[in-house]
Amino acid sequence: MPEADEVYSRSWPAFVRDDVWRGLLKAGVDWLNVDDLRGAASL
């Protein structure tokens, strides 16, 4: 069984995830580990 926070993390809407990715990149982060390459490429 996945841990509770694992289930929680999987339930995020894409727009929230995308906002976090954008925020990290805007803060200057060079690389992100992502589960969705197509989604990341569309940022």
Place this chain on the structure above:
Amino acid sequence: MFDYDPDQSLQLLLDYKTDASALHPAVIDALAQFRSLDLLTTFNSTSGKLTTRPLTITCTGNCDLALVSGQWPVRDIFLDAPLEDIANPIYTSEVTLMASTSFKRMFGWLDSFDVGADKAQVIGELVSAARAKGIKTRFWETPRCVALLLLPRIDDARS
């Protein structure tokens, strides 16, 4: 990728899951073919020169600084340093070209619905400290939303 941008070095992360002291020498040996073709980014401890090549190797997981430092005088495996400790003087671009941390661990999922001004400031300070040393930054365990995408597909497969 090389055809599109020959100056871009591919970052290969090796996630050590077993005893690093036994694994690291084996990894050094396994990279011999790439080394002989001059494909690996290197740091020469004698000349102090970093040479970027098409493939940059970074070890993470159980890998540690002592093992990476022990590859001398020419180093071609670099450490994935802990981003939250990047100000520590032991982390230099001689031994690490990438520093990373978990977004989940740094902020927790319950406080991770956005990257507001407070988080951006914390992240920005870490990024600046890393860049001042010539080290790039990476965040892992970033949010994902796989289940919402996969569940309909599972139902389709069963019907």
